[in-house]
Amino acid sequence: MIEIEHLTKRYGDTTVVDDVSFQVEEGTLAVVVGTSGAGKSTLLRMINRLVEPTSGRVLIDGEDTRTIPEDTLRHRIGYVIQGYGLFPHRNVADNIATVPRLLGWNAREIAKRVEELLDLFQLDPAEFAHKFPHELSGGQQQRVGVARALAARPALLLMDEPFGALDAVIRAKAQDDLLAIQRRLGTTIVLVTHDMNEAFHLGDRIAVMNQARLLQYATPAELLMHPADAFVERLVGTAERPFRLLSLTKVQAALEPGSAEGEPIAVSDTLHEALSRLVWTGRRALPVADAGGTIIGRISVDGILDHGRALP
């Protein structure tokens, strides 16, 4: 668990991060979102002490980060930045091996770990291990960047706009891959972004920052239904709200008995996806299929609308 307690950073008279406190549960993904200049990156960089806080502290599993030598702390925390910062003079395998090598793992362990990670990120070791960063596409560089951050099995991963340099199609895939890997490894992640859609898609909890202050730290649904103030409300997008809420809920929740005409919708899809299919096909209801393809019921426009409404 990560506990951020009253973190403050001042440069002269300017306060960049103002008394921010929140906690990130083990194995969850917290997104810090806000406009540019809101202090998100500085907050993130105070967690691995790339920036020293003016006051306040960070506890990782109860341990105050100030008691751990800087470099040791950073060996234990994965760090991914926008643009990834891959070392251009080292091939993919050597880039990934950076932290294990700093920690003095032996060559066999390192080679095994590199191969494991390349497999995990769907990069064929035979093809990619000896390529240099400039020979990779943006999406491949991004995966190598994350693989490198995970190399020494950190319990915590910090990501600063990790998808910022990707085009929309590759970004969506990269986000899904990150979620899958996070669920699989159980890594705690703190991710900074300015993209609200990304925040809602990825975050178990979302911290909204504006002008150095934390305005609200809540689950995506709470953020939508009970925004702490006008800024948060604007940020979550008044017109977008019902759709965002729908995209947080799975079809399962609105499943009705009965049958309907048309191509079935998967039960694991979100209500947002279901509604958009209903609108597009011009039907009032569609059948719902489980993972095996068996029809288990139907979903209707009215059923969905009930879930997209703010609670009284």
Next chain:
Amino acid sequence: MKPSSVIRLAALILLLAFIARPHAFAFLFEPLTVNRAPAIYNQGSLLALTLQHLRTVVLATLASTLIAVALGIFVTRPAGAEFLPLSRSLVNIGQTFPPIAVLAIAVPLVGFGEKPTFIALFLYGLLPIFENTLTGLTQISPQALEAARGMGMNPRQRLLEVELPLALPVILAGIRLSVIISLGTATIGSTVAAKGLGEVIIAGLQSNNIAFVLQGGLVVALLAVLIHDGLGLIERQAARKLGRSPDEVP
């Protein structure tokens, strides 16, 4: 084989043949002589003079490289940042001071021979290497540096594993420039009795023998061209590994 490689190889063979067996080329230089003067330099072995010349240049450039790179590293560290303007002006003085003036000042202090030449070449060679070290170290992608720091590399590891390897092609370009300047400049060392190819040229000037002047000049020129090419090749190798096109190296 590319045409450029053929020309390089031919130049190398010509140079080696000429310094090993200069008399075989006497027929080429005879038309330039008057009053039955010798066509080929006869007051010492060309081979020995060439090696002497190279030795002076290599030693001076090594010393310049060591000092300039160390200085470049120092002033790009947080602790040395305030010395950047000072070291820049010092190194610039080294460059603006004409080598011949350095010789004039150095001779009374260290005597005739190789030493004053070495000092002049050393001072003259500092600037290109220092400036290129600075450029190389300051143009490294901030993301790579941030990542290095974020992964827990200490300052020494960052310097040795990230900064210097990434700056290498640019530093090498500075060294190459310095070597080429020194190769030419070293000829004036012979005015203060340093052994080198300048001797041939000066002997030619004194006895009004154009053949000598041309021989000395030719050997120096060929050496410069070949060394320039050879070092350029190494630079491109280093740059290619970084995925840059060779043209980007200044």
